Amino acid sequence: MKKLIAFTLTAAFLTGIAQAEPQTRTSTFDGPKASGTKTTVRDKDAGTFSSDKIVTRKSDGATATTERDRQRTDTSFTGSGSRTGFNGKTATYDVER
Numbered sequence: 001m002k003k004l005i006a007f008t009l010t011a012a013f014l015t016g017i018a019q020a021e022p023q024t025r026t027s028t029f030d031g032p033k034a035s036g037t038k039t040t041v042r043d044k045d046a047g048t049f050s051s052d053k054i055v056t057r058k059s060d061g062a063t064a065t066t067e068r069d070r071q072r073t074d075t076s077f078t079g080s081g082s083r084t085g086f087n088g089k090t091a092t093y094d095v096e097r
Contacts, residue, residue: 020045021043022041023042025039025040025041026039032058033059034058035055035056036053036055039052047071047077049068049069049070050070051066051068052068053065053067062086062087063086065083067083068080068081069081076096078094079094080092080094
């Protein structure tokens with residue numbers, strides 16, 4: 001019984017440590033018309049989130065990208081991002097709430 005309790009407490013402690021660090025996730029896809037990669041980084045303690053995605057069209061090699069960043073503050077958040085399409089046109093945004 002003591003070993004079970006000690007193991008449970010140790011697992012809970014280590015899980016808490018692992019979540020305190022930034023979490024990075026990367027996913028890829030490869031479809032018939034395009035392939036791409038998306039990477040996200042979330043740091044709950046710092047209150048930050050970022051996401052970057054790049055997609056390549058297979059027919060001509062054109063790329064499209066998306067970038068997003070968010071920062072939590074005490075009472076709100078700020079965010080910014082941009083998207084560049086396959087045609088090369090870019091749109092950006094900045095928000096504060």
